[in-house]
Amino acid sequence: MHSKDQICHEDYQRTASWLLSHTEHRPKVAIICGSGLGMLADALKCQDSFPYSDIPGFPQSTVQGHAGRLVFGELKGKTCVCMQGRFHMYEGHSLSKTTFPVRVFKLLGVETLVVTNAAGSLADSYQVGDIMIIKDHINVLGLAGLNPLNGPNDDKFGPRFPPMSCVYDKDLRKMAFDLCKSMGVTQFVQEGVYCMVGGPNFETVAEARLLHRLGVDAVGMSTAPEVVVASHCGMRVFGLSLITNKVVKSYDDGEPVNHEAVLEVSKLRSQTLQSLVTELVSQMDINNNTA
Ligand SMILES: O=P(O)(O)O[C@@H]1C[C@H](O)[C@@H](CO)O1
């Protein structure tokens, strides 16, 4: 490690080598679980799991609803690695630390990243409990110059100036929507734009109105940096937001949100989300090389 915030290729390599020597799983898909969505990992068979505190170089999870475990295993015969708990900038991590696992996954051989999050809705037609397939994102922090790719570019991962105009894979989005049809759940499935803000406070009414006018459908405090880093190193990306609350856009009514309520709603759709992600991974066109 060079300085507190600067992470070099060897740091990622060291963590990846440690993991490769502690599990025989060789994942092609990585799944990042959002707040209260850690149960996605419960569907993995033949699990090897590691608390983040045991993994050299890994940051620690500090948020309730993020267990802080890396779980390797199989979803319908496809080898995956699942983060039960992610890292947010508001916890005090640098953006390069919050995205550290994504580059480690790349070195493990992961080709597809599935991101999930809990988010508040701005779109008037959305309901609490809706699942939003992420079509695109607005990275407020990135627009303001806070980007995990800041600093010297690591050409071994990707180019200095990566495009971001088609990040969320169109085929996977269609596959997910078709799966939702066959599961009979399209009445609560949406497709929309996710916006990442820094948090940890939820939005003021004026901020909510601004985001709404910008075309944001759902807002949260994560995901965009992970997706930027994954896309930079050539991974295919698929994302889901679970709408846990409606963001208050009025001074006269609306229930102020809190994290406990967010976690409570996550439970409501846990089974559907688990089935959707499992089926999606099982239908993905990936070569499953086991060690
Ligand atoms: O990790 P995610 O983005 O799912 O977590 C969301 C955003 C905040 O961390 C938290 C607020 O309840 O949930």
Ligand SMILES: Nc1nc2[nH]cnc2c(=O)[nH]1
């Ligand atoms: N920023 C933000 N993040 C969330 N995560 C879950 N709900 C919300 C919300 O309303 N706003």
